[in-house]
Amino acid sequence: MIILVINCGSSSIKYQLLDMKSDDVYDLLAKGLVEKIGLPEGTIRHRPSGKEGFVRDLPIPDHVVGMKLVMDALVDPVYGVLKSFSDVEAVGHRIVQGADFFSGSALVDEDVLSKIEFCCDFAPLHNPAHLLGIHAVTDVLPDVPQVVTFDTAFHQTMEPYAYMYALPWEYYEKYRIRRYGAHGTSHQYVSQRGARLAGLDLGHSKIITCHIGNGSSVTAIKDGKCVDTSMGFTPLEGMIMGTRCGIIDANIIPYIMKKEGLTPAQMTEIMNKKSGFLGLSGVSSDARDMNDLALAGNKKAKIVLKKLTYDIVKLVGGYIAEMNGVDLIVFTAGIGENNPRLRRRVCEQLAYMGVKIDNEVNDAARGEEVIFSTPDSTVKVALIPTDEELVIARDTMRIVSTLEE
Numbered sequence: 001m002i003i004l005v006i007n008c009g010s011s012s013i014k015y016q017l018l019d020m021k022s023d024d025v026y027d028l029l030a031k032g033l034v035e036k037i038g039l040p041e042g043t044i045r046h047r048p049s050g051k052e053g054f055v056r057d058l059p060i061p062d063h064v065v066g067m068k069l070v071m072d073a074l075v076d077p078v079y080g081v082l083k084s085f086s087d088v089e090a091v092g093h094r095i096v097q098g099a100d101f102f103s104g105s106a107l108v109d110e111d112v113l114s115k116i117e118f119c120c121d122f123a124p125l126h127n128p129a130h131l132l133g134i135h136a137v138t139d140v141l142p143d144v145p146q147v148v149t150f151d152t153a154f155h156q157t158m159e160p161y162a163y164m165y166a167l168p169w170e171y172y173e174k175y176r177i178r179r180y181g182a183h184g185t186s187h188q189y190v191s192q193r194g195a196r197l198a199g200l201d202l203g204h205s206k207i208i209t210c211h212i213g214n215g216s217s218v219t220a221i222k223d224g225k226c227v228d229t230s231m232g233f234t235p236l237e238g239m240i241m242g243t244r245c246g247i248i249d250a251n252i253i254p255y256i257m258k259k260e261g262l263t264p265a266q267m268t269e270i271m272n273k274k275s276g277f278l279g280l281s282g283v284s285s286d287a288r289d290m291n292d293l294a295l296a297g298n299k300k301a302k303i304v305l306k307k308l309t310y311d312i313v314k315l316v317g318g319y320i321a322e323m324n325g326v327d328l329i330v331f332t333a334g335i336g337e338n339n340p341r342l343r344r345r346v347c348e349q350l351a352y353m354g355v356k357i358d359n360e361v362n363d364a365a366r367g368e369e370v371i372f373s374t375p376d377s378t379v380k381v382a383l384i385p386t387d388e389e390l391v392i393a394r395d396t397m398r399i400v401s402t403l404e405e
């Protein structure tokens with residue numbers, strides 16, 4: 001089944017075209033990125049498998065034009081990989097927020113659309129863009145079934161004591177304020193792959209997954225189900241991130257707003273876009289820049305990197321206690337997959353409970369599935385590159401196949 005996987009941001013469309021033969025057998029036909037939608041000059045980068053791609057700069061006024069560019073690239077006589085639009089059999093979309101409406105992926109219909117719309121308030125930067133993407137696909141491929149996969153769905157198995165904030169209960173009832181988590185598709189994927197690689201029975205296992213990228217979260221997974229995760233009502237809660245502050249004393253928020261005369265929107269922008277590595281260092285939100293600056297002796301960058309390790313260790317340690325043990329710890333995403341030093345630092349803090357890693361294997365581990373704990377380590381530790389698009393494609397195939405039966 002030829003499936004187009006779409007991840008729409010407010011000004012971008014990431015796409016992958018996969019030929020899914022089964023859950024584990026598939027070909028990646030092409031991938032690409034449309035950027036700067038709505039700005040005077042946009043860009044499309046198209047990378048077909050097995051041949052040259054292209055980068056083109058041109059105005060892309062909205063997501064419908066962006067989707068048309070994607071489809072044109074896919075059927076282009078030189079750079080394309082399909083003969084016609086009608087070869088696309090289904091489209092799968094990544095959706096950041098599904099709140100407690102969705103514990104799994106769903107076929108797009110009016111009811112699903114209205115629930116995604118309801119959740120726009122919880123993810124104002126993401127859900128409106130996802131809706132634009134769904135409508136743009138409907139415009140270009142009106143008869144093709146569309147499936148939505150939610151970043152929040154995997155976390156729906158959390159118990160109320162893990163997802164409730166200790167605020168007056170009425171806010172939960174009136175406004176659905178509770179913890180939803182995020183990156184669920186990634187945590188689910190890397191825990192399943194990790195269990196397989198480590199020879200664990202997922203249904204009888206305790207796994208902690210560390211998705212450490214520009215956005216970061218840590219999740220505790222018992223017997224294949226999420227029991228806790230570090231992100232909350234929105235993807236702001238939890239640990240330090242590229243531009244997000246993570247957990248802070250909530251009283252700081254009205255205090256800064258009052259002192260600086262800020263609106264709620266301005267304060268939200270500061271906590272989401274101007275904090276984290278960027279806010280502390282004052283220079284960059286990128287972990288590579290933090291490494292370079294720290295090596296050059298920059299004190300703030302050193303604090304950023306120490307805090308990154310410290311936050312992960314606190315979360316992992318807490319989840320070990322919560323699950324009364326752990327069999328496997330997995331690292332994934334941009335930083336988790338590419339920064340052996342960070343992985344070593346986190347594991348060193350777990351040496352007290354018998355976690356031992358092979359430094360040579362860890363240092364060489366980049367972008368490939370590998371266990372880098374030693375055979376006598378009490379806990380296995382693995383690097384698993386995440387693949388959210390594959391999960392979306394699998395779910396899309398599963399749901400669309402049942403329609404055809």
Ligand code: AMP
Pocket residue numbers: 212213214215242285286287288289333334335338339
């Ligand atoms: P993500 O959000 O998963 O794409 O991760 C982005 C983060 O991963 C950025 O902070 C990057 O600095 C970091 N990252 C990506 N590639 C590398 C690399 N090769 N070495 C170190 N950090 C990397």
